[in-house]
Amino acid sequence: MNMHTSRRNFLKSTGALFIAIPFASHVKAQGRIAAKTVDPAQVDAYLALNADGTATIYSGKVDLGTGLRAAFPQIAAEELGLPINKIKLIEGDTLLTPDQGSTSGSNGIPKGGMQLRQAAATARQALIKLASEKLGKPASELDAINGEVRPKAGGAGVSFANLITDKGFELKLDAKAPVRDPKTHQIVGKHVPRPDIPAKATGRFVYMHDLEVPGMLHGRTIRPDVIGAELVSVDESSIASIPGAKVVRLKNFLGVVAPDEWDAVRAAKMLKAEWKGGGLPTDSTGLRDYVKAQKISSTEALDKAGDFAAAYASAPKKLSGEFYWPAQSHASMGPSCAIADVKEGEATIWCSSQGTHRYAKHFATMLDLPANRLRVHYLDGAGCYGMNGHEDAAADAAFMSKAVGKPVRVQWSREDEHALDPKGPAQVITQEAALSADGKIVAWHTTMRCPKPTANLPTIPLLAPVEVDAKQVKGIATGSLSSGGKPPYDVPNLLVEVHWLEDTPLRPSHLRAPGKIGNCLAVETFMDELALAAGKDPVEFRLAYMSDPRGREAVERVAKLFNWDKRVEPRRNGKGRGIGYTQYKGDETYVAIAMEVDVSADGRIRVTRVAATHDCGQIISPDGVRSQVEGCILQTIGRTLFEEVKFDRNHVTSRDWASYPILTFPDLPEMKIELIDRPNEPPRGAGEAATAPVAAALANAVFDATGIRLRTVPFTAARMKSAMAESGVKFG
Amino acid sequence: MASITLTVNGSARTIDVRDPEKPLLYAIRNDLGLKGAKYGCGLGQCGSCTILVDGEPVRSCTVPVSAFAGKKITTIEGLGSPEKPHKVQAAFIAEQAAQCGYCTNGMVMTGAALLEKNPKPTAAQVKDALAQNLCRCGTHERIVAAVVKAGGARG
Known part of the structure; x- marks a missing residue:
């Protein structure tokens, strides 16, 4: 039995996962397979070239309906020089796949995909070297194309299967192995249909x-x-x-x-x-106060420039505001x-x-x-x-x-x-900023209150082991909750701080774009407030503080795509437009979102139109990125307008879809999305970035429509209505 | 133990029912092995468990199996297959109208039922028909586009 045959049989028996194979007998029966390396430093951990001309790729990152099942084969096929239909994917099986970390933080492609690319590039380099000896031609004259290594100038080649033995590559990942020039890409950047959708649309897909x-x-x-x-x-x-x-x-x-x-x-x-x-120490109506009164475990200055305190103290025009993001499911x-x-x-x-x-x-x-x-x-x-x-x-x-x-x-x-389910935790974010006499931002201070990520703390995250009193691995991170508090603008005197709180009432975890939607809401709403105070249009005002050309392009293009209506003062007639911008996690994907809302007399906010520009560097799967951007926008409109976990002193009371409403079809706005592809830049994530500016763009549009700043999420009809009554706002 | 005969995807299927209050969903998933309909809420709120009964969309998670004797049940498996998809299923594939896809069953079944009554629905009519079906991933736009496309009307 050779390695390839046994691997194929093995995959046949486990790939579909319909049949349970007892762990021990399986390992005994497939002794050679169990020895397959999962060492992330080894090429063989990521891929195997099979005798039948196919390749199997092994991914520790998993497809969550996000399209990685298309994107990973695209990357591997491109780099190896194989048709995409020759690639099989095994994902998430801890016995067979390398540990590439969790599939979270929008790192599926930037980390998992790039490890795979480098493994495939290393493999190609090795195949070309082997072929060079076999064909008697210098490696520089050869390339891997369509499953064989052949002279670039034409002539007979040698198939991968004839170059590689049952042992695999037995090579370490070579960080210097050259990857293909994006100009030559045939598969990366092109549309590849997702392989899971036919089965999902016909009820045949096997879910957990x-x-x-x-x-x-x-x-x-x-x-x-x-x-x-x-x-x-x-x-x-x-x-x-x-x-x-x-x-x-x-x-x-x-x-x-x-x-x-x-x-x-x-x-x-x-x-x-x-x-x-x-019992719980508070109920959901008291959560904001609870967060504010919560013991601060430590305070961390995340970003500093100039001298905020001095600049703020001496500035002529000062603004401040407090924002609240609730616990969400x-x-x-x-x-x-x-x-x-x-x-x-x-x-x-x-x-x-x-x-x-x-x-x-x-x-x-x-x-x-x-x-x-x-x-x-x-x-x-x-x-x-x-x-x-x-x-x-x-x-x-x-x-x-x-x-x-x-x-x-x-x-x-x-x-x-x-x-x-562990909840995205509540956040309170405060903003202080000052303008000079001529309307320039001179000082900015963001303070975030977040529960301390539980990494390396004796926090016990899973329910059953607590109840059973079993041992647990200490610490599970809640994601970078404090990211996004830094304004993406050139500010001379800046202080961005986080107060890490000892506790939060419901078990926290990382929920899509942890912390960053609330933080961006605070920063970007505040940027609008500063624009108004400076007497400038929100788009123009932002651009005046942006030096990164990619960020500028995202904002300029979204203004054009949306047909941005330049204005300083809010329109206050129930219809408004707003903008939000972010560079995700400070140095990743650029996103600008413009939004139009309609606020009715009963306080109901409807998002009618959305335009978004999205620059995640090199795009692997354009439709995969688009689908993620759509999902980010729509899900976050729902989170902003409707979602808040309600609880009393005993338990969560929002336990169904009636008490925890999410976005529905009648809420669907018109969407225009422009993906900015930069094939020569490293690929960044697309699973979360476009969520971040959604709440901000929405809040800014509501301000334009009503002259009211909503700083507390969710923006329910009841909350909007009472804010309108308080401010005496009426339409029509 | 009582037995009940159901007509599912054109075949008569007899199942034993110990508890007549057992929702139909559990019978079709576990007794008949048709896993396309999903448990989402057990409350009839989300639509993931939708099947067609005499052509009408029904939330199989809340209605007892005993109520379906003699009725004609169609599940998503009976609608079409990857090789021979129903036009709504084909449109979902063409529009890549799923992310996680857990809600897809309800979207496809409700969409197919709509087309039976209104063969060329507009986007607004599709949104209205799907108003009680929930999707968490934010695939709404593609789902509407798929159902409109299946009907052949211009959105």
């Missing part, structure tokens, strides 16, 4: 939720009505009428399993249990789901985690297993946007599987998902 493992039971968890309560007693007889239903009680963890899913759902509802204690369409098969000394977990590698370690720790005895398979879940309940559902399944000795599938209910 659709997977069945032989012999599996259905599990459901029962969590207390009061967050943090302890389990006092369970009346197992309360579910005696349900055949095969069993209670799993592990300290404060309470679950039920049953062979039939509906029986498990019913049993979880019927099970009688008594809990005591628990990932609100995934499908509640989290996972399957775990925990056996003596080993475990397999099927999960939609955006960080299968990171959580494989976490799950192994909590189950007290060596890391190399736990394998995580990735399957698509419902869109997640950071870290929803996927990992919690996996932990629930794992503890129940361990208790009952069978594979267990857990799917959360809608109520579970809305109540229990």
Whole structure:
């Protein structure tokens, strides 16, 4: 049996993931395969050239409905010199793929894709060297084209399969291996349809939720009505009428399993249990004050220029404002789901985690297993946007599987998902700035209050291990919540600070563009306030403080695309336009968004028109980028207008779509998007950047329409109406 | 245990039902193995579980299986296949109208039902028909474009 054959068989058996293969027997049977390197420093970790002329690429980053399944093969095919239909992709399997970090922070292409590109470039360099010996021609006269290395000038070549042996490349990634000149790109930058969409449109795509493992039971968890309560007693007889239903009680963890899913759902509802204690330190109406009164663990100056305090003190015109971004839910369409098969000394977990590698370690720790005895398979879940309940559902399944000795599938209910997913935390951002007598910005101070990212802290992030009192890996970052507080403008005296808070009432995690939408709202609303105070049009005023030509181009082009209507004073007739601009994380993708809103007398805000320019450097998959930009804009309009997690002192009360509304079809605005492709620049992410200026553009448009500055999200009709009543604003 | 015969995608299928209150969704996903319809909320709010019953879109997560005896049920699998997609499915593929795709079932089924009644809907009519279907990824524009395209009207 050669390596290629065994690898193919192996992929046949696991690629589709319909069949559960016990971890140990699998490793024994496929001993040579289990030895496949996953070392991120090795070319063979990322790709294998198969005897049949295909290539398999192995990605530790996963497709979240974001189009990486098209983009990764594009990158590999281009760099290797293979048709794209010869590329197969294995993603997120911790036994087979290198740990490239979580698929988050818009780093799928910039990090994962570029590692793959460099691996493929190293492979091509090696293939050309081998072919040079075989063909007796200098390497400089050869290129890899269509699965073979051949003379650039024409003539016979030699196929990849005839150059590479079963051993693979056995090469380290060479950071200096030359990558193809973007001018020669045939596949990168072109439209490649996403391979998952035909199956998704016809109901054949296998989501995590659709997977069945032989012999599996259905599990459901029962969590207390009061967050943090302890389990006092369970009346197992309360579910005696349900055949095969069993209670799993592990300290404060309470679950039920049953062979039939509906029986498990019913049993979880019927099970009688008594809990005591628990509770939250505030409710959602008090959250803003709670955040402001929260103990500051440390204060960090993130950016400094000149002397803010002195410049501010002596300036003639001063402005200040406070902004609030509420706690929000990932609100995934499908509640989290996972399957775990925990056996003596080993475990397999099927999960939609955006960080299968990171959580494989976490799950192994909590189950007290060596890391190399736990394998995580990735399957698509419902869109997640950071870290929803996927990992919690996996932990629930794992503890129940361990208790009952069978594979267990857990799917959360809608109520579970809305109540229990870790939340994007609330933020309070304050702004102070000053203008000189001639209307120039002389000083700017941003202060952000964010819960401390939990990395390296003894914060315990997953629910079940806390309840079971199992060990956990310490610390899970909540993303760079404090990024985006620095104005993307040339300001002579600047101070950007973050107060890291000890705590936040609901478990925090990273939710798409963590912190940055709120921070950009504060910065960009304030920029508009400064423009007005300086007597300038918002677009003109911004451009006067921008020196980066790519940023300037994004703003200038969006003004043109939108047909920007130059004006200093707000129109105050119920219709308005606003702009927001950002360079994501300070040095990544450039985005400018112009928006038009219609505010009705009852306070309802409707976004009618959006224009966006987006420069993420080199574009790999144009339609993939466009789709992400559309999603960023629409999802964030919803987050800005409607979304706020409501809770009382016991629990989250916004536990369905009626109490936690999101954007709907009637809210859909007209959208114009211009992608600015820069093939010679490094590719940056597209999964989050366009979210950041959305709330700001919307708030600025509302100001133009009404003369009212909304600084508290969400901009609900009730909030707008009361602000209008307070200011005596009327239309028509 | 009672048994119920359902007509699903043109075939009669008999299933055992212990709890007559079991929602149809659980029967078609687990008893019949048709996984295209998704559990989204169990409350009839999001539309991910939509199937067609005698041509009408129905949220299968809230209605008991016992209510469907003798009714003609169509699931997304019965509408078309990757090889032979229904025109709405073909338009979703052409427009690349899915991100995560978890809501796609409801969008396709509601879109197909709309075209039965209104063969050439406008974009406004499509938005109206899909007003109670939720999408979290922000694929709305492509979904509307796909349904309009399937009908052949100009948006």
